[in-house]
Amino acid sequence: MALPSEELLPGTRRALLHRLAVGQAEGRTPSLVGAVARGGRLVWSDGRSMLDGHSPDADVQYRIGSITKTFVATQVMRLRDEGALDLADPLDRHLPGTPAGSLTIAQLLGHTSGLASETPGPWWERTPGTLRPWLGDVLGEPAVRHPAGRRFHYSNPGFALLGALVGRLRGQPWGDALHQEVLAPLGLTRTTLSPRAPRAGGFAVHPWADVMVPEPLEDTGVMAPAGQLWSTAADLCRWAAFLARGAEGVLGAGTLAEMRRPAAEPDEADDWTASYGLGLELRRWDGRGLYGHTGSMPGFLAALWVSPRDDVAAVVLANATAGPAVPLIAADLIRIVAEHEPRIPDPWRPLPDVDPELLALTGLWHWGPSPHLLRLRADRGLELVPEGQAGRGARFRAEADGTWTGLDGYYAGETLRVVRAPDGAPRHLDIGSFVLTRTPYDPDADIPGGLHPDGWGAY
Incomplete structure (x- = not known):
């Protein structure tokens, strides 16, 4: 719960609820949950549902899709900081035997490896992971579609490889390592590989009629590092606070800042408003720089954004395959808080001592x-x-x-x-x-190339 001094004003809360309600109604999604964190603390959450009098809260699990990648990237960066790997290492130095062995860990993290976007068929998100029993099944022919390091090309199989890398170096499945090293220390008790009640069901809504059908909820097996996790709005607000500040024993703020730097130039198709770091999406909306990630799996949509300028983060979760524009809704939640309650700057203070x-x-x-x-x-x-x-x-x-x-x-x-x-x-x-x-081209200093002997005025 927020402290009294951190609670949002009634007008702000009303505007946030209105944006969430519009998103649920216009997006035609069975439910929509939103949450806002400010100063690293949850200060608002609410939900809207197709059922009158019943709205999911910030403790209900939704599948978060590719937001999972931010967790896997954190695991990889932990290994880097421990000295177990270097981002410039080729994959086969630590995970031999894949067709992607010459690609670097940094290229996989930043989606500049050139790997294919998806696995060979059938579509991995709607079919059991048992159809892809080993890691080689996630890469088609050819495995690499673009020259490595040349351009951004989003690759889900690339993160399957990174999850396997984590498992190899930790000596246990990546999900077990994630729980021990990241989730438990940060108190993310409702973030899990498999769903736990209370949780939302996933649905597809017909595009031309107000009817819907349940989506399959498959365990994706070796592809799990690309989008398997379930979480809640409350847990993801805690995760956003970690991404902003770091946490002792998990990952430092300096490494997280490194993850937020663009790994490649934005694609011109994005009108230079979107880029990607090391496991983090980078966006610019209304002149506001955001980082975080979006996610989708059959039956679910998710978005998490952090605005460092405003010290505000927002999470939006939906249980529909398509419809609500959750990345835009999350960005709007940040904008509403920033416009209604601009961040109060820290007070100026003199330095405690001066050399x-x-x-x-x-x-x-x-x-x-x-x-x-x-x-x-x-x-x-x-x-x-x-x-x-x-x-x-x-x-x-x-x-x-x-x-x-x-x-x-x-x-x-x-x-x-x-x-x-x-x-x-x-x-x-x-x-x-x-x-x-101290003065322009000071003649007493060691100026490279020297200064004209007649000094200023000579020409």
Whole structure:
């Protein structure tokens, strides 16, 4: 439950319920559940149903389809952080014997492997996993449809391979490892491989008549890592909080930030509004950057989005094969909260202590003739900001050896160091061979290429 200070205003709750009700009615789905988390806590949930007086709540299980991939990706990144694998490793280094052995783990995570989108027939989502008893059955001929690493091409079999990889390295089925290493530590008690009551049934609704038919609920076997999991709106809000902040003992915030970086350029068909990281979908709606994942299985649709700018996440679950636009509904839930109750920024506070040498570095510096401001941030971090014109800015993290590492922009991963004169005074800043001086092209600094002997005014 939300604390009183975190509860949404009545007008916000009414607008959220209205959007959910419209989504259920217009989408013609038997039921629709929505939930919103703010500040990492569930602050609103509700449901709409075809049955008067009966609406599912945030504890009812729905099949979440490809949101499962975010869990598998977390398992793979845990193995990477432990040193058990490298993302650049070819698959057959750890999982030999598949036709995809030359593809890298990073390519499988980011859907840039070129593997086929689906398995050979019959359609794996509506047929028993026993029809595909071993891993080789999920790859057709040819297994690779595009040059590896060249383009985004969504592949469900690719995540079946990743699940098998996790199982091989953990020495147990990937689902057992998931429960022990991820679900249990995060308290996701209602996220399971097989459905547990209370749970929704899955249906297909006729496109031209208000009638419906139950969909089969199959165990997908070796394809399970692509879309097997069942979960609830409440559990997925907890999962969204983890994806935003990380959790000690599961996965750190830095690794999750790495997963949110695009693995390939967006496809032009997406009008440059959609991309994919390492197991996470990246979207842009109404100028708002979102990450998370969507999911579908016969009888079910699901969406989970996180807006880091607003510190708001939304989950929408439906029990229909098609109809409700759950990704858009989830994005609208975030927008409604952000518009009705904009995020209140953290209060400004002075740094608890200041190193005089660091303070002396702040202020105006120049890259050639271009002015930049250097600012001191928390934890000895620095921020370089172009002043009055276009330029290259970045944030920098302090390192133990007295240098700084770029965190974003052009200088991401580059080293900033202070070059000092014999008396210890800062002479200039060096960022990957770019020299910044206190005055434009300072003649006392080591300017690459030197300066005209007549100085400024010579031409």
